[in-house]
Amino acid sequence: MNTWKRLLLAALLLSALGGLFVHEDATSDARFPYPEPHELAADYDSHVGETALIFGTVAAVDGSELVIESESEGVTVTLRVTGASAAVESGGVVQVYGELRPERAILAKSIVVVNDSGGAEWYKYGVSVVGALGFLVVFRRQWRLDRETWTLEARNG
């Protein structure tokens, strides 16, 4: 298998991947049955009574209620979350499933905490970088790049 054939195969796979990237975004609305934040921001009242699944950042915690901000297509909508509480701080990220009520409130049936605070997100990024660096160190101990053929080959035979 020469380098040109490998590059051609890589180009084919990359085009297929690019096709998936475009196809996913072009069809995602049809596969997500809930109103999106930019639709709620544009005309909230027409969606009252509908069920929604909102991914949002916690802007404030007010007693048992949360205030969340959710963004799509560059538009942010702010919603009050009532009916259920979650152990989360301002800056955290939650998924809220529930019914849209008047005055931009969502009556939650379920809240799932993604990050319980803004710091939790940075912690995830931090340990992910540690994981990536650790992997590279371990990988390089086992495999080396042959610069003549531009392939990875096992170290020590």
Add this chain to the structure above:
Amino acid sequence: MADLLTHLLVAFALGTIASWRVDWLTHRWVVVGVGGAAIPDLVKVDIVLDADAVSAALGVPFSFEPLSTLGGVLIVAGLITLAFERDHWRRVHGLAVTGGVLSLVAALSFATVVVAADRHLVADE
């Protein structure tokens, strides 16, 4: 989705256990499977290269989400495979896909929420 380190460690632990039983599965090959486990996390490239910005620049819809699906894992594992010697291709692809699928399963807690939500919707109607 859990963090990358968790995905790598889960794959490393399971790969190491499997290597006790499978002769050819040496540490060198376990590492390849661990690399595959990182594939679904590539979806986070969105943090440095915003998909909406790419979409605006190219003028077409664009999302990195497929990296965190079976189709994306199969294709990226194929790209990884091409970097290895021809003799190793079958084994590398199998291991990278296995690692990637492991991480997708680890991310299922999220999918379960969506499915549960859909059932609610049906029940409401």
